[in-house]
Amino acid sequence: METVISIEHLEKSFGDHKVLLDVNLSVGKGEVISVIGSSGSGKSTMLRCINLLEEPTGGVIRYKGEDILSLNTSKYRTHVGMVFQQFNLFENMSALENCVRPQIKVLKRKRAEAEVVAREYIDKVGMSAFINARPSQLSGGQKQRIAIARALSMNPEVILFDEPTSALDPEMVGEVLDVIKSLAKTGLTMIVVTHEMAFAREVSDRVIFMDGGIVLEEGTPTELFGNPKKPRTREFLSRFLNG
Amino acid sequence: MFFVQVWEIVVKYHSYLLKGMGTTLLIALIGTIVGLVIGLLTGIVRTTPFSKNKLLCGLHKTLNSIISVYIEVFRGTPMMVQSMVIYWGYAFLNGGSTLPLIPAGIFIVSINTGAYMAEIVRGGIISIDKGQFEGAYSVGMTHFQAMMQVVIPQVMRNILPSVSNEFVINIKDTSVLNVIGVAELYYMAGAIKAINFQTFQTYTVVCVLYFIMTFTVTRILRLIEKKLNGKANYTICGSQSDSHAEIHVHEQEES
Ligand SMILES: Nc1ncnc2c1ncn2[C@@H]1O[C@H](COP(=O)(O)OP(=O)(O)OP(=O)(O)O)[C@@H](O)[C@H]1O
Numbered sequence: 001m002e003t004v005i006s007i008e009h010l011e012k013s014f015g016d017h018k019v020l021l022d023v024n025l026s027v028g029k030g031e032v033i034s035v036i037g038s039s040g041s042g043k044s045t046m047l048r049c050i051n052l053l054e055e056p057t058g059g060v061i062r063y064k065g066e067d068i069l070s071l072n073t074s075k076y077r078t079h080v081g082m083v084f085q086q087f088n089l090f091e092n093m094s095a096l097e098n099c100v101r102p103q104i105k106v107l108k109r110k111r112a113e114a115e116v117v118a119r120e121y122i123d124k125v126g127m128s129a130f131i132n133a134r135p136s137q138l139s140g141g142q143k144q145r146i147a148i149a150r151a152l153s154m155n156p157e158v159i160l161f162d163e164p165t166s167a168l169d170p171e172m173v174g175e176v177l178d179v180i181k182s183l184a185k186t187g188l189t190m191i192v193v194t195h196e197m198a199f200a201r202e203v204s205d206r207v208i209f210m211d212g213g214i215v216l217e218e219g220t221p222t223e224l225f226g227n228p229k230k231p232r233t234r235e236f237l238s239r240f241l242n243g
Numbered sequence: 244m245f246f247v248q249v250w251e252i253v254v255k256y257h258s259y260l261l262k263g264m265g266t267t268l269l270i271a272l273i274g275t276i277v278g279l280v281i282g283l284l285t286g287i288v289r290t291t292p293f294s295k296n297k298l299l300c301g302l303h304k305t306l307n308s309i310i311s312v313y314i315e316v317f318r319g320t321p322m323m324v325q326s327m328v329i330y331w332g333y334a335f336l337n338g339g340s341t342l343p344l345i346p347a348g349i350f351i352v353s354i355n356t357g358a359y360m361a362e363i364v365r366g367g368i369i370s371i372d373k374g375q376f377e378g379a380y381s382v383g384m385t386h387f388q389a390m391m392q393v394v395i396p397q398v399m400r401n402i403l404p405s406v407s408n409e410f411v412i413n414i415k416d417t418s419v420l421n422v423i424g425v426a427e428l429y430y431m432a433g434a435i436k437a438i439n440f441q442t443f444q445t446y447t448v449v450c451v452l453y454f455i456m457t458f459t460v461t462r463i464l465r466l467i468e469k470k471l472n473g474k475a476n477y478t479i480c481g482s483q484s485d486s487h488a489e490i491h492v493h494e495q496e497e498s
């Protein structure tokens with residue numbers, strides 16, 4: 001399997017505060033990876049480093065073998081999209097325009113072409129009826145689905161999800177997870193930070209447990225949920241399963 | 244008696260008064276627009292993260308310092324004094340030849356307004372949620388693209404009331420330009436008074452005229468603000484059963 005992203009000895013500190021100590025991870029093409037771990041373990045920080053929203057303070061991240069710091073950041077980000085907990089839709093644009101404008105400005109697509117692409121993905125996330133709505137007029141689940149369509153419209157190789165359902169009311173979690181599940185089947189490479197254990201178990205090829213700034217344990221969902229090796233993993237999972 | 248005299252001033256000197264009002268509005272309007280442009284430019288420069296390139300970073304920091312000094316100086320001194328210094332400073336440096344008056348007035352009001360707008364715009368940019376930038380970065384936009392496509396349009400909408408306010412202030416404050424002899428409304432009042440010696444009556448007329456201008460402009464700008472706040476509704480296209488159906492959704496109008 002072709003390796004799309006490889007993380008080698010990644011470190012990240014904020015001042016004296018070391019958040020990522022030594023993260024190692026390799027992501028193959030088409031793989032769906034769930035990242036779990038307690039609050040503050042550095043999941044978001046790792047994801048943000050992959051997208052270069054944070055600059056690593058040590059180690060290397062490679063995209064298809066090349067150090068991402070040596071790539072054009074803008075161009076690299078078109079290959080590695082991101083979906084945020086807080087959606088971050090452009091408040092000054094309609095749902096459709098959110099998906100169209102980045103294609104025009106970054107990929108230099110013609111508007112007509114960009115609209116075709118955008119409509120296709122908006123349809124895929126089941127939001128066709130709302131293309132003219134402003135973000136402020138959408139529910140959380142609807143916003144997140146448009147945010148996913150926006151990321152897809154750039155035709156990325158990889159999408160990073162940072163707790164895509166954590167800011168949603170419980171009744172909207174399902175609609176967003178369904179969209180992500182359907183993407184998993186299309187061969188898109190995905191890294192999903194999540195607290196939804198059932199989802200992680202169902203869709204991921206591999207589950208990563210992060211703790212204290214490192215990847216403490218990784219394995220298939222069956223291995224990691226069924227037979228966790230490390231005491232910390234067991235403790236974390238039992239806390240989750242027992243509510 | 245008083246009202247008759249006031250009426251006579253209006254009738255007799257209406258062309259002077261109208262010309263003065265025109266000049267006042269022209270200088271205030273252009274000054275506000277140019278000031279806003281200065282504010283946008285300085286606001287964008289000051290909120291752009293420093294480059295990793297040492298030379299660019301050095302230049303950027305120098306530019307930021309110059310902008311800070313500019314803002315401090317122009318906000319910390321009266322526009323009347325600024326008018327004298329700029330107008331006569333130019334004459335001093337150019338062997339006594341002075342600037343044409345109306346362009347000089349526009350320049351002074353613009354650069355003064357720019358200092359206030361710089362702070363308004365910067366505050367506007369800072370108050371935009373950081374997530375808006377990150378959303379833009381995540382699809383590959385550069386900082387500048389994020390600024391122009393996503394952030395500045397939102398800033399413009401948010402600061403519109405402050406910009407309107409600056410415009411109204413400028414309508415009133417252009418009166419200080421009479422110290423260099425710009426023939427705006429206040430200057431015209433002085434000229435009329437010098438002919439009819441009716442100081443109270445003349446300035447009462449001018450006072451009312453200023454009020455009419457600011458009142459009208461305030462109302463017009465408020466209408467524009469309402470318009471720009473956007474439609475409070477949108478259309479849901481094609482329901483699943485009937486593709487021609489359109490559902491109109493209305494949001495609670497913000498007060
Ligand atoms: N910009 C920042 N400046 C300083 N400290 C930060 C910054 N971002 C994150 N941190 C710190 O890094 C640590 C890890 O944060 P991170 O957001 O990566 O955790 P997480 O695993 O995503 O947690 P959660 O499940 O709560 O989202 C936390 O202690 C946090 O306070």
Ligand SMILES: [Mg+2]
Nearest residue numbers: 043044045163
């Ligand atoms: Mg997080």
